[in-house]
Amino acid sequence: MTLASVANTIQSMVLSRTNTGSKPLVLLASGAQLFTDISYGLLSKIDRSVPSASSRIDRILMDHRDAHRDDTADVQKVAIVTGANSGIGFVTANALARAGYQTILACRNPELAQEALDTLKRQTGLENFEVMQLDLASLESVNGFVKQFKAKYETLDILVNNAGVMMCPYSQTKDGTEMQFGINHIGHFALTTQLLDSLKAAKGGARIVNVASLASYMTTGIDYSAIEDKENYDRNNNYAMAKLANVTFSNALARKLQGTNVTVNSLHPGSIKTNLTRHVGTGAIMDTIFNMVLIDAQAGALTSIYLALSPDVEGASGKYYSRCEATNPHPKALDEAEQDRLWKYSENLVAKKHASM
Structure with a gap:
């Protein structure tokens, strides 16, 4: 059994024994799972038998090339990565371009996105990158991005929903939705x-990859009053609910896409030290400790790249992955009634904004 399998098994056991809807038990389970995650990160750094993230990414790319050796050369493959200007999104974009995809960096800040694009071109020696502005805190921006994309491309092969915010102070999107739920999910x-x-128009099938988090376990479920009422806001719990929404949405969409050539899966990337943690407020000493035990962006991007490119998961859909292995999500994410409720809630929020445009 690999180190990743051991970590996933321990976390599944903790979840099965403590998920009763009781908040104290959820907190206990959360602490145990986080400890396991950090322990895995530390052990993976010192265990010489664990292949490096870069070598594993190279292996995925080789497997992808072998699986697509007979593909028609003149068919352009296209991928979108949200939040691709830094962190695991940046690493994911690098890998997708190296796999031959025209890779779109969907980012809020055009200047940072352009810097990332220039760096990616230098790193890879490739030109198959481009920037399209996307602000996920604005449904008007989302509409504009989709319009721009469809004016240029007829098909989309890979969509990696990677961008997000984490544990930020209370604020709202431009459409009036609580920021963490608005950006991470809506x-x-x-x-x-x-x-x-x-x-659906992509030749040979398409994949949707939704980056969730271990935090999806760290809540009893989605409390819509905490999304709608500032007085009920808790930045830790609201982040956990937004990440649970990512997993729940993935499973709901997988049901709706049955019988099509499109798959959708969600994942926990690992406990990573990236700029996503800027609102956590750690300090110099904790930063030093975090750098020792948390994995880097390359290791964190591994499962996203695996789900986007690996032939091992061809046809897999509606699953939750951690460390490149399928594992058990929060039970609420498997509840079809919860899936339908989230879908309807999200659909109504989007429709309400579109009606006012």
């Missing part, structure tokens, strides 16, 4: 559903 919900026709 923006990606609107983007994905508007791109479904392009994904």
